[in-house]
Amino acid sequence: MQMPEPDASILARRSELITALRKIVPGDGVIADDAGMRVYESDGLPAYRQIPLAVVLPDTVAQIADILRLCDEWGVKVVPRGAGTSLSGGALPLADGIILGLGKFNKVLEIDYDNRAVRVQPGVTNLGISQAVDGEGFYYAPDPSSQIACSIGGNVAENAGGVHCLKYGVTTNNLLGLEMVLLSGEVIRLGGKHLDSGGYDLMGLLTGSEGLLGVITEVTVRILKKPETARAVLIGFPSSEAAGTCVAEVIGAGIIPGGMEMMDRAAIHAAEEFCRAGYPLEAEALLIVELDGPGPEVDHLIEQVRKIAESCGSTSLRASENEAERTAFWAGRKAAFPAIGRISPDYMCMDGTIPRNRLPDVLARMSQLSEKHGLRVANVFHAGDGNLHPLILYDANAGELETAEAFGADILRLCVEVGGVLTGEHGVGVEKRDLMAEVFTEEDLAQQQRVKCAFDPNGRLNPGKVFPVLHSCAELGRLEVHKGELPFPEIPRF
Amino acid sequence: MAETLKPRDAAQVAELLTWAGAEDKTVELVGGGSKAGLGRPMDTDYRLDLSALDGVSLYEPEELVLRAGAATPLGQIQAMLAQQRQQLAFEPPDFGDLYQNLQEQTIGGVLSANLAGPRRIKAGAARDHFLGLEAVSGRGQAFKSGGRVVKNVTGYDLCKLMAGSFGTLAALTEVTVKVLPAAEKVRTVLLFGQDDAAAILAMSQAAASPHEISALAHLPGPIAARSAVSYVGGAGAAVTAVRIEGPEPSVLHRTAALRRQWGTLGAVEELHGHNSAALWREIANVAPLLPDAEAAIWKLSATPSLGAGIMAAALASGGEGYYDWAGGLLWLSIPGQDDGGAALVRGALTGTDARADTGHATLMRGPAALRERIDVFQPGAPALAALSARIKDSFDPRRILNPGRMYGAY
Numbered sequence: 001m002q003m004p005e006p007d008a009s010i011l012a013r014r015s016e017l018i019t020a021l022r023k024i025v026p027g028d029g030v031i032a033d034d035a036g037m038r039v040y041e042s043d044g045l046p047a048y049r050q051i052p053l054a055v056v057l058p059d060t061v062a063q064i065a066d067i068l069r070l071c072d073e074w075g076v077k078v079v080p081r082g083a084g085t086s087l088s089g090g091a092l093p094l095a096d097g098i099i100l101g102l103g104k105f106n107k108v109l110e111i112d113y114d115n116r117a118v119r120v121q122p123g124v125t126n127l128g129i130s131q132a133v134d135g136e137g138f139y140y141a142p143d144p145s146s147q148i149a150c151s152i153g154g155n156v157a158e159n160a161g162g163v164h165c166l167k168y169g170v171t172t173n174n175l176l177g178l179e180m181v182l183l184s185g186e187v188i189r190l191g192g193k194h195l196d197s198g199g200y201d202l203m204g205l206l207t208g209s210e211g212l213l214g215v216i217t218e219v220t221v222r223i224l225k226k227p228e229t230a231r232a233v234l235i236g237f238p239s240s241e242a243a244g245t246c247v248a249e250v251i252g253a254g255i256i257p258g259g260m261e262m263m264d265r266a267a268i269h270a271a272e273e274f275c276r277a278g279y280p281l282e283a284e285a286l287l288i289v290e291l292d293g294p295g296p297e298v299d300h301l302i303e304q305v306r307k308i309a310e311s312c313g314s315t316s317l318r319a320s321e322n323e324a325e326r327t328a329f330w331a332g333r334k335a336a337f338p339a340i341g342r343i344s345p346d347y348m349c350m351d352g353t354i355p356r357n358r359l360p361d362v363l364a365r366m367s368q369l370s371e372k373h374g375l376r377v378a379n380v381f382h383a384g385d386g387n388l389h390p391l392i393l394y395d396a397n398a399g400e401l402e403t404a405e406a407f408g409a410d411i412l413r414l415c416v417e418v419g420g421v422l423t424g425e426h427g428v429g430v431e432k433r434d435l436m437a438e439v440f441t442e443e444d445l446a447q448q449q450r451v452k453c454a455f456d457p458n459g460r461l462n463p464g465k466v467f468p469v470l471h472s473c474a475e476l477g478r479l480e481v482h483k484g485e486l487p488f489p490e491i492p493r494f
Numbered sequence: 495m496a497e498t499l500k501p502r503d504a505a506q507v508a509e510l511l512t513w514a515g516a517e518d519k520t521v522e523l524v525g526g527g528s529k530a531g532l533g534r535p536m537d538t539d540y541r542l543d544l545s546a547l548d549g550v551s552l553y554e555p556e557e558l559v560l561r562a563g564a565a566t567p568l569g570q571i572q573a574m575l576a577q578q579r580q581q582l583a584f585e586p587p588d589f590g591d592l593y594q595n596l597q598e599q600t601i602g603g604v605l606s607a608n609l610a611g612p613r614r615i616k617a618g619a620a621r622d623h624f625l626g627l628e629a630v631s632g633r634g635q636a637f638k639s640g641g642r643v644v645k646n647v648t649g650y651d652l653c654k655l656m657a658g659s660f661g662t663l664a665a666l667t668e669v670t671v672k673v674l675p676a677a678e679k680v681r682t683v684l685l686f687g688q689d690d691a692a693a694i695l696a697m698s699q700a701a702a703s704p705h706e707i708s709a710l711a712h713l714p715g716p717i718a719a720r721s722a723v724s725y726v727g728g729a730g731a732a733v734t735a736v737r738i739e740g741p742e743p744s745v746l747h748r749t750a751a752l753r754r755q756w757g758t759l760g761a762v763e764e765l766h767g768h769n770s771a772a773l774w775r776e777i778a779n780v781a782p783l784l785p786d787a788e789a790a791i792w793k794l795s796a797t798p799s800l801g802a803g804i805m806a807a808a809l810a811s812g813g814e815g816y817y818d819w820a821g822g823l824l825w826l827s828i829p830g831q832d833d834g835g836a837a838l839v840r841g842a843l844t845g846t847d848a849r850a851d852t853g854h855a856t857l858m859r860g861p862a863a864l865r866e867r868i869d870v871f872q873p874g875a876p877a878l879a880a881l882s883a884r885i886k887d888s889f890d891p892r893r894i895l896n897p898g899r900m901y902g903a904y
Contacts, residue, residue, distance in 0.1 A: 114698050114799040137704075159647045170645065172654070173622050177851065186877040189851060193797040194822055196608060196619050197658060198854025198872030199900070200882050204621055204654025208647040225704040252556040254579060254675035293706065294751075297744030353643040355557055387645040424645030432648075439648055440638070447637045447889070448650045454884035466649070479515070479633065479891060 001048065001405075001430055003464045006096035010053070010076055017076060018054050021098070024066045029104075031055040040099045043084040043091040044146070045431055047348070047401060052079065052093035059104040061179070061187060061217045067100060068215065069185035072460055078183075079462050080211040082123060082154030085146045087349055088429025090158065090210050090465060097463075100215060102153050108132045109218070115193045117176055119220045122153025126160070129221060138223040141168035144425070145334060153216045159208030161425035163259040163333070164290075166384035168224070170425065172207040177220030180206060180213075183456045193220060205451070210427050211462045213455040227292035230258060232329040233302060235309045236283030236316035240264060241360040243285035246312040247383045248357060250289070253308060255301055259290040260384035261333050264363065267340070267378040267391070268332075274339035277332030280316045287383065288333055290326075336380045337391065344376070344393035348404050352415030353424035356386045365414055366390060373407040375400065387424035388415065413438055428466045436468050445469075450476050496522065500543040504628060504636060504667035510542065511665065511894070512634025520897045523661040525565045525600035529607055531593040533660055533899040534870050535862040544602070547667050552642070555580055559625065559642050560673050564602030564666035571601055575673055583674040584620050585611030587778040592791065592859055602666040608658030611778035612709035612737065615701065615819050617674070621657035626670035629656065631663070632890020642670050655885070661896040662904065663889040677708075677739035681749040682765040682773060684725060685734040685756040690714065690802040690817075693734045696759055697820040698799060700736050703755065705748040709737035709774055710820040717782040717816045723773045725763050735765075737774060777818055780858075783827040789813065790834030790860040791827055796843060796853030798822040804852070807842035808835065822853075834860050836868045871900050 010017075021030045031037055032054045042049040053076070058064050071078050077097030084091050093099050105121035111133060112118070118129055118140070126147040129140040143162035144150055150160065156178065161170040168174070177191035190203040197203065206213055237243040243262055250257065263271065263279075263286045272279040279286055287309075291301045302319050309317055320326035332339070340347050354362055363379065370377045376393040392407050394400035412422050412435055422432045422439060436445060445467060452459070453473035463470060501507045514521050519539040524530075526545070544565045552561040555578040562571060568586060575581050586604045590596060610619035617623075626640035639652035656663060688696055693712035700707055712734045713726070721727040726735075736756070738748045749764065756762050765773060776782060783791055796804050801821035809815060813828035813835065828835030839855045854872035857865060874882060879901075886893070886904045893904045 112799075113702060115797055116702060138702075159651070161645055165645065169618065169622065172651065173618050182877075182881070186881075188878050188881065189875070190878075192851030192853065194795045194853040195614060195819060196610075196621070196795050196854075198795070198856065199658075199874055199878075200663075200885055201608070201621055201654045201658050202878075202881070202885075204651055204657070207654070208651050210647075225702055228704050248556040251558065251675075254678065256675065293740070294704075294744055294747045296747045297741055300741055300743045353641075353645045355554070355559075355642060357554070357557060382645065385644045387643075419641075420643055421641045421646045421648040423648050424643070425647060427647050428649065436649065439641075443635050444637045444639070444649070447631060447635070448639075448652070450888035451650055451652070451655070451885060454881060454888045477888075477891065 001434065003050070003094060004470060006094070007075065010096040014053055017074065020070060021054060021056050021067065024070065025056055025058050025063050029057045029059065031057070040081065040084070040093060040101070043086040043089060045087055045089040045429070048089050048092050048430060050093045050095055052099045053096055055099040055101060057101045057104055061181065064100070064181050064215055064217060065185040065187060068181055068183050071098065072183040072458060077460050077463055080215050082151035082157070083125065083149050085150040085154065086158065086427060086429060087351070088423065088427040088431040090427050090429040092430050094464060102151065105217065112193065116223050117193045117220055118223055119177070119218065120152055122216045122219055123151050126150050126152055126155055133223050137226050139226050140221055140223055141174055142171050145337065152219050152221065156207050156216055156219055157209065157211045158425065158427040161387065163261055163382065166260060167256050167258050172204055174222050175203060175207060175219065176222050178203050178206060178216055179218035181215045181217055183458065183460050191220065210429065210466050212452055212466060213461065228294045229298050230290055230292035230326060231298050231302060231320050232288055232290045232326045233305060233317060233319045234279065234329055235287040235289065235314045236280035237285045237287065237312070237314055238283070240285040240363050242313045243287050244356065244359040246287060246309050246314065249308045249312060250305055253304060255304060257289050257384060258292040259288070261288045262286065262381040262383035263333065263336065264379040266376065267336055267380050270339040270343050270378060271332035271336050274342060275332045275335050277328050279332055283315060288329055333380065340378055340391045340393065345395040345397065348392040348394065348408055350388065350390045350392065350408050350411050351423045351426040352412050352420055353385070353387045354415050354418050354420035356383065358418040362414060362418060366411060369407060369410050373403050375404060375407055386420065409435060430465055433466060434468050446471070446476055453477065496538050496541045498541040498543050500546060502546050504547065504630065507542070507544070507665050507667055508630045508634055508636050511630050511632065514540065514894050515632065515634050515892050518892060520894050523665050523896055525603040526567065526597045528590065528595050528597040528599040529593065529603055531595065531859060532607065534865050536896060536898050538897065542665065544665065550574060558673050559670060561642065561668065561670040562601055564669050565600045567598040568601055568604055569598055579676050580673045581676040582623060582671065583613060583617035584623050585613040585778060586620065587611045589779065591784055592780050601669055601671070605657050605669055606659060606661050606666065612711060612774050612818050615710065615822070616706065616708045621654050623672045624653040624657050624669065625672055627653055627656055627666055628668040629664035629666045632892060632895045640670065644672055660899050662886060662900050663895065665895070679742045679745040680737065680739050680770050681745050682735050682737045682770040683749060683752045683756060684763040684765065685759060686729055686761045686763070687731040688712070688734050688760060689732065690805060693732065693817070694799065694802050694821045696734055696756060699755065700752060701820045705738060705751060706740065707736055708739045711735050711777050712817040712821070713782060714814070714816060717814060720782050720785065721773060721776055723765065723769050725765060725769065726773055735773060737770065780825055782816055783825060786827055786829055789827040789829040790831070790864065791825070791858045792835065792839050792855055793858045794824040794826065794839065794843065794853055794855045796822060796824060800852055804842045807845060808839045810838055833868055834864045
């Protein structure tokens with residue numbers, strides 16, 4: 001993985017730049033010493049590290065605007081960073097760029113129960129929003145596994161999902177408003193507490209744009225009343241095919257569960273060892289199905305799911321009888337990553353999405369790839385929406401990183417081949433950047449980069465992420481001209 | 495009258511737009527033509543009839559996904575879905591009566607206008623169900639975005655950008671949408687006799703309940719009286735309505751809970767099956783405002799709790815209106831104003847909040863001369879308007895696609 005060559009002229013002006021940044025953000029808001037910057041050298045993808053030019057931690061929107069304007073003028077690259085939990089290297093620093101940390105933007109600005117909306121600064125954690133409204137019985141629906149730590153600004157940048165997005169949607173479906181600052185220093189407000197856009201849907205475009213278009217300085221989300229009850233069902237199956245059939249039949253019966261997760265044998269064993277959640281160790285595949293709503297609905301649906309599971313050959317089924325049990329059922333799944341971390345020195349988490357009905361085929365071929373590369377893999381899977389999280393087990397100290405990367409790339413190519421995509425919720429970042437050509441044509445990528453040019457004509461914001469090849473906006477904007485008579489006499493005219 | 499060209503496939507669309515760009519010829523994109531009355535009037539060199547790009551190429555009910563040519567008639571898709579007890583959950587409205595236009599609307603048209611019906615508050619708008627696209631930009635280049643899976647952050651989400659862009663960025667050629675199961679049971683609870691402010695509070699209470707409300711609307715007395723549903727039309731009072739959908743035991747439980755909740759506020763009634771469906775169809779399709787065929791019709795998306803105040807201010811010089819989306823969607827009919835009521839309507843939105851985050855207004859129906867003269871779509875703040883223009887140019891630098899449909903400059 002190559003990052004763009006650092007610009008020597010920028011490196012040479014470092015101390016001048018730091019002085020200028022300190023004029024904008026006085027006090028300890030500019031970090032320029034190696035020890036202080038080491039904290040920021042990587043994000044949730046620790047395989048890649050880089051010390052930035054400087055770290056700036058502004059506390060007002062006006063400071064952000066000044067920083068961006070300065071960097072745009074000086075030709076300095078800017079990498080925005082929320083909580084630094086990106087699993088795709090979205091916040092990986094650049095040697096000739098600053099880290100713009102939004103950590104000080106950590107206030108809940110307004111809770112509006114009448115309009116079921118909460119307005120926050122981007123550094124507030126995902127869970128912090130739910131906690132702020134918990135007393136009144138509300139919550140914010142998207143719940144990525146990192147929700148204790150990850151920031152809502154980062155959630156917007158990556159369009160984060162979670163286990164409940166089959167029913168409640170991902171970040172983009174739960175946003176009402178955004179404020180962002182462009183490289184020009186212009187502050188733009190989108191949405192509010194109302195629905196939809198009066199013009200182009202820039203909020204939808206910003207969501208999942210991985211910090212390449214603008215710096216998000218405020219987020220308004222929709223909150224929901226907590227369901228009256230929620231129960232989870234653990235269902236063991238003798239094969240992943242049987243579990244996959246059960247998922248299809250549950251949805252085919254018109255049931256959209258609050259969550260529907262699958263784990264394979266390796267993940268079941270690692271999680272059970274770690275958490276003692278009571279998972280069926282004899283099963284080849286485990287489904288966790290959560291039903292939420294009023295009591296009568298949940299009981300009714302659990303009965304339907306039970307019948308479907310039995311008809312699909314389930315070998316065990318347990319429904320949670322109380323909240324403690326439900327939490328325990330989820331504990332194993334939510335701890336799947338650290339559980340794998342215990343049985344392997346390092347692991348790499350992939351994030352492809354596939355059409356659900358291709359799951360048995362994909363799992364079988366993943367086992368073949370596992371043998372080919374000589375590395376183990378465990379699978380946790382948002383079964384309801386086809387989002388796979390294969391965890392590749394490797395040992396970096398044994399020089400296995402490159403093999404693991406090659407294995408991961410093979411898995412993602414496989415996802416694309418069966419009609420899926422490279423990433424469902426972690427983002428492209430640097431990790432999957434060089435695989436973008438597996439999905440997109442040159443023109444597809446050129447058009448996306450032209451959109452970036454509308455926001456950031458000089459390419460200062462988070463370059464080296466998402467797009468495998470950087471083109472200048474002048475190059476991207478060039479038009480081919482071939483004048484002539486209206487061709488195609490065969491086209492019907494009226 | 496502009497000459498009409500009818501490409502056979504996406505490749506011909508690309509060839510035509512490449513040629514049009516080189517020749518500086520402007521092009522109106524037409525799918526079914528059902529929404530020709532929405533947006534500013536255009537005068538283009540050519541009309542591009544995209545109706546040959548039709549047909550459903552993939553429908554996998556258990557995968558909740560459907561792919562179709564952009565000009566596939568919506569009715570054809572809805573009939574296929576109904577056979578599998580599925581639906582487009584965003585409940586696309588039918589504006590055939592609003593525009594007095596009998597052309598069939600297409601899936602591409604619904605997405606391009608980002609339309610959604612009463613279920614918007616629960617299920618999202620067209621944008622939230624738009625998974626993937628193939629299109630030809632104003633540069634004459636074919637490109638794609640998204641895919642066929644719901645969870646996807648691979649590259650920018652250009653589907654969102656295309657939704658609501660009214661054909662000003664690219665010609666959609668193929669679209670992939672998320673489909674969902676239709677509810678097994680539907681009930682509507684009616685509450686009678688609330689004034690606008692009280693109704694907004696009642697709707698807010700219901701929306702803040704755990705009952706997964708699928709629609710909330712309020713019809714002031716004279717508007718309710720026009721309903722063909724006898725419980726509504728014959729009520730002799732304002733009617734506030736809440737819809738509950740889901741499995742039968744759940745719907746019965748929640749309906750009872752809402753009857754108890756609203757029963758403390760006034761008299762309540764319950765609609766089943768046919769009556770319930772008919773009422774929400776009227777609300778979605780703006781049926782209550784159609785008797786005055788001359789008045790300007792506006793759609794306002796606003797902060798729900800401010801709905802009643804905005805309605806009153808917008809109607810200061812006459813007219814009438816009703817509420818959908820729990821008070822967040824205002825449908826207004828304003829007769830006899832030179833500007834169609836634009837100044838009052840937009841003033842009502844910004845009057846309550848200097849930052850103007852309170853919402854946006856679209857002139858949904860009006861004479862061509864009026865749509866030419868005023869801003870049909872909400873004008874954005876200068877920095878936002880300039881950014882939107884740069885985005886337009888990133889897809890269509892010569893501004894050949896639907897010029898003037900959204901804004902005068904492009």
